[in-house]
Amino acid sequence: MYEPAALPYSLRKLPDGQILGISESGDHAFLTSDEVVHLENAPAKLPIERQAELKARFFLTSSGKSIGTRRLLVSRKAAKRETVQVGPALHAIVPTLLCEHSCRYCQVSRSLEEIGHTISVSDLDAASDAVFESRAPTLTVEYQGGDPLLRFDLVRRSIERIAAKNSTEKRSIRFVVASTLHQLTPEMCEFFRQHRVFLSTSIDGPSDLHNKNRPTPARDAYERTIAGIELARSLLGAGSVSALMTTTKESLRRPEEIVDEYVRLGFHDIFLRPLSAYGFAKRNQAVLGYQQAEFQQFYLKALERVIHWNRQGIPLREVYASIILNKVLSTFDSGYVDLQSPSGAGLSALVYNYDGYVYPADEARMLAETGDKSLRLGRIGASLKALLESETQRQLVRASLTDYTPGCRECPYRLFCAPNPVDAKAQFGDMRAPVLMTEHCQRHMWLFDTFFMKIKAAEPWLLDVFYEWAAPPECEAQ
Ligand code: SF4
Structure with missing residues (x-):
């Protein structure tokens, strides 16, 4: 019985x-x-x-x-942990740190007058070949900076080399270029069309907010990025460009306006990201920083506005929400690097930096710019096996296992979440800092609580929207 x-x-x-x-x-x-x-x-x-x-x-x-x-x-x-096991699928290549913006919160960019800060051709070729060492059948190769389009020659060389090699490798490869789009030309678009390259840019909100966040000598960052978006859409299609925003102190007062700007510009995704605590942003904390509670208030108001637009029939997905909802509503994990156990840093994502070294995460190369180079996995050109067996990678794995981390071990969210050792290193100088004290843990604990409460209270139409968002997002690891 x-x-x-x-x-x-x-x-x-x-x-x-x-x-x-x-x-x-x-x-x-x-x-x-x-x-x-x-x-x-x-x-x-x-x-x-x-x-x-x-x-x-x-x-x-x-x-x-x-x-x-x-x-x-x-x-x-x-199934919840499958993405970690197929090998690095996200390969970020940083051709140069040069950028026309001089954002106060940016960790890495260098002005056009500075010399160096650009990858050597031999390192670029080695990085382009290295992406095939991963067993992952689907690869994303993303060019980051600085502004990669300031060295379009290097981006083109790398994409052509990877595409040529892929004629025998036969992987599914998605190219992404993250750029201000200020330098975008019709000729570049034609090349991107041939190689099916997606563009990712930054829009922080309405013109005045964006231009304040991202100063250029002529204070025209917003206008030039919009011109780039329009050019790309006209030549590559409406879905060719996605945008990310960074929440600064200035943004906190303007959640609805920021969301409305994304709707006005015709985007279907908005990623409400808090300011990173790394690098230059950390040095400017007193001027630029804000408390978690301030971000939470901002996030809730902005999310309400996103929901408002969905209620009107305007499809707009908040990417952070979709990452959390994917974790709690979907059987299959979308592979968001920061919430994997063991950490996706290194195991599912690698960064080939302009300085000739491979890093396990974007934040790790940013930390290196502030003087802490301890998260380097090895030289570009070293075998994937050597990188993944490096002592740094072993430490990252050990420090990100929920079953062995006090705090996570007892946490009800441990199946969806994990400690972020790169984040802990940046915040406390120690990958194994007490997890409950980390900003990463506090933010995600709050997000999981918030979304479970929202799921419980949701009307059927909103629950439908949440399930739609829970499908694996395409841009979660950027
Ligand atoms: S919320 Fe915090 S304690 Fe819980 S699994 Fe995530 S990092 Fe660990």
Whole structure:
């Protein structure tokens, strides 16, 4: 006879008082306190329909061996971590740090007058060849800077070399160039069209805010980026350009205007990103920094505005929300590098920097610009095996295993989240800093709490929107 028995699960009391249960498969259920007592002591006392629901979500199983349930549970847990196991899929190449902007919060860019800060041709060729060392069948090769289009010759050389090699490798390759688009020309667009290159740019909000955040000598950063977007869309198609924003102190007062600007410009994605705590931004913390609570307030208002537009029938996805919703609503992980255990830094993403070294993450090369070069994995040209077996990579893996990290080990969100050792290194100078003290942990704990409360309260149409956002996003790792 069927006798239900509880499987292991975690409980969390959300800030609004609700009790959230998360099973070992990553499925969730909102429980009453009576249900918690029954789950613990006498699951058979739960109504039969509720037992069926909780069984489908891996909170309950039939007593005895229940081999089928346990096998299914193992495969569900494996699907959650699959992206880490296929090898680095995101390869960022930094041809130059040169940039016309002089953003105060930027960690790395160098003005056009400065010399150096550009990759050598031999390192560029070696980096372009190295992307094929990964076993991943689908690769994203992203050119970052500085502004890569200031050295379009290097971008072109690298893309042509990779495309030529791929005629025998036969991988699925997606090229992305992250740029201000100030230098974009019709000839560049023609090359990008031939190689199906996507463009990624930055829009921080309306013209005055963007130009304040991203100063250029003529104070025309916004206007030139918009001209670049229009040129790209006219020659490469409406979906050829995506945009990212960085939340500065100036942005905090203007959440609705920023979202409205993205709608006005016809974007379907907005990524509400907090200011990085690394590098130059860290040195300018007193001027530019803000508290987590300030970002949270900003984020909630901006998200409400995004939801407002969706209610009007305007499709706009908030990328941070989609990353969190993918984690909690989807069986398959979209592979957001910062929330993988072991860390995706190195294992699923590599950065080939202008300085001739390979780094495990964008933030790691930014840290190097401030003098801390300890996160280098090795020289460009070293084998992938050597990079992934380097002592730095081993430390990154050890410091990002939720099962061995006090704080994460007990955290109900450990199936969706992980410590970020690069972030901890930047904040505390130590990859193994107490995780609960890190900005990374506090931000994500808050985001998971927030989205579970929103899921519970959502009307059916909004829940539909959330499920749509939970499909793996294309730009999450940028
Ligand atoms: S980093 Fe924080 S929120 Fe994430 S699993 Fe660890 S303790 Fe939980």
